[in-house]
Structure formats: structure tokens, C-alpha cells
Amino acid sequence: xxxxYFYYSAMNAGxxxxxxxxxxxxQERGMTPVIxxxxxxxxxxxxxxxxxxxxxxxxxxxxxxxxLLEVITALNREQKRHCVLVDECQFLTRQxxxxxxxxxxxxxxxxxxxGLRTDFLGELFEGSQYLLSWADKLVELKTICHCGRKANMVxxxxxxxxxxxxxxxxxxxxxxxxxxxxxxxxxxALGR
Numbered sequence: 702x703x704x705x706y707f708y709y710s711a712m713n714a715g716x717x718x719x720x721x722x723x724x725x726x727x728q729e730r731g732m733t734p735v736i737x738x739x740x741x742x743x744x745x746x747x748x749x750x751x752x753x754x755x756x757x758x759x760x761x762x763x764x765x766x767x768x769l770l771e772v773i774t775a776l777n778r779e780q781k782r783h784c785v786l787v788d789e790c791q792f793l794t795r796q797x798x799x800x801x802x803x804x805x806x807x808x809x810x811x812x813x814x815x816g817l818r819t820d821f822l823g824e825l826f827e828g829s830q831y832l833l834s835w836a837d838k839l840v841e842l843k844t845i846c847h848c849g850r851k852a853n854m855v856x857x858x859x860x861x862x863x864x865x866x867x868x869x870x871x872x873x874x875x876x877x878x879x880x881x882x883x884x885x886x887x888x889x890a891l892g893r
Contacts, residue, residue, distance in 0.1 A: 703811045704837035705802060707790070709818040709829060711852045711881035714844035716815040718752040720786050723813055732783035735776055736760040737769070739789035750788045760788065763797065770800035774808065782810055790816035793828030802835055821857035821879065822866065823887070846883035854887035856880045864890035 710716055720736070727734040738750050740762040750760045761776075763769060776782055785804055787793070793801075793814075801812045814836070818829050825833070833839065846852040856864045857879055882890065 703805045703809045705805045705812045705832075705835065706814065706838045706840060707829075707832035707836035708813065708815045708840045708842055709832075710842035711844055711855050712817065712879050713753070713881050714842040714852075715752070716842055717750055717788055718756060719842060720750060720788050720813070720815045721752055721756045721758055723784070724758055724786055727784050733780055734784040734786055735773065735782045736786045736788065737763050738787070739792040740764045741789075741792055763787075763793070765792075765794055767797065768800060769797050770803045773804050773810070777808060777810065785810055785812045787812065787814040788816070790814035790832060791818075791826035791829045792816070793832070795827055795831050798828055798831035798835060805837075817855070818853075819855070821855050823854060844881050846881065846886055848883060848886060850883040850885070852881035852883055854882055854884055856882055856887060856890050866891050 708716060708719060724734045724736060736750055736758060738748070738760040741764075748760055748762055749757050761772065773782065773785055785801070787801070801814070804810050805812050814828075814832055816829060816832075817826060818833070819825055844852045859865050
């Protein structure tokens with residue numbers, strides 16, 4: 702029976718690496734996965750899922766108005782799809798998360814979503830909120846703070862490396878803009 706999984710973490714926990722490993726596992730068994738990633742994040746090239754350890758694979762792009770059920774249904778008609786893998790799933794809309802539940806429930810295709818749970822202010826992303834609510838399985842991928850404790854928060858930094866506490870929810874960046882830390886160091890960095 703197909704299910705929806707939400708693999709979430711702070712930055713640099715290996716979400717994209719885990720997604721790419723899952724894709725490889727399906728392909729190794731003669732199955733056909735399909736990968737999606739957010740069009741908004743083109744740091745590693747358009748239509749690519751890349752990991753910091755050098756793995757990468759082509760991906761279909763989704764935007765805020767992409768009907769994922771429609772796209773996946775069409776792809777599945779062309780060639781049977783055995784799994785849907787979604788990178789940067791925090792950027793999904795509520796409607797898109799619902800569409801992915803339909804992929805699971807009506808098409809019988811497992812959906813594995815990988816993304817951040819919260820933003821740099823500790824607030825849920827829309828996609829993450831509904832994945833936390835509607836996914837069948839929740840899996841936390843762990844990374845560590847500089848102190849050695851589990852990092853479950855993300856700090857956004859300015860050009861001088863100082864933590865900032867205001868700005869748009871989405872500001873695409875990597876290690877140059879974001880640092881994963883434990884809750885204690887998050888509060889200290891923001892002076893809370």
C-alpha cells in the first residue's frame with residue numbers, strides 16, 4: 702500500500718543525498734522513480750537535485766501553480782512510475798500537498814518528500830505544515846550544531862556572518878547564508 706513520507710530536518714542533514722539514494726535504489730531494482738524540485742531553487746542548476754557530496758540527478762520542476770497530480774498522472778501514462786520523490790518540499794503549497802495525497806490514494810504511487818520543517822524565524826513553511834499534518838510517515842533526518850547537540854533550527858546570516866531576525870521567509874542560499882544550530886544556540890544568536 703502506497704504512503705506519503707515527509708523527511709524533514711534543518712539544513713545540511715543530507716536530505717538531497719537521501720533522496721538521490723532512494724532514487725538509485727528504485728532504479729537498481731528496475732523501477733522508475735520521478736523526481737521533482739522547486740523551480741525557485743536553482744543554486745545547482747535548473748532542473749537538478751544535487752547533494753553537497755557530489756551526487757546529482759535531473760528533476761522536473763514545480764512552481765506554485767503546478768498541478769502535481771496532473772503532471773504525475775501524465776508521466777505515469779507515458780511510463781509506469783513506481784515512486785515520486787520531491788526535493789525542497791517546504792516550497793509546496795497546501796493544494797500541492799493535497800495533490801500528492803491523491804497520487805498516493807488514487808494512483809497508488811508512494812510519495813517521498815524531503816525538506817525543511819521551519820524557516821530562519823522558527824516558523825513552519827506552508828508545504829511543511831501540511832506534510833506534517835497529512836503525511837503517513839514522518840522521519841526526522843538529523844544534523845548537529847557546532848556544540849555537538851542535535852541541530853533543529855536554522856539561522857540566516859548577513860554578509861558579515863551575523864544572525865538576522867527579519868526578512869522574507871524565502872531567501873535561497875546555502876552555507877553562505879544559513880547555519881544549522883540547536884535551539885539554545887539559535888536563541889543566543891538572536892538574543893532571545
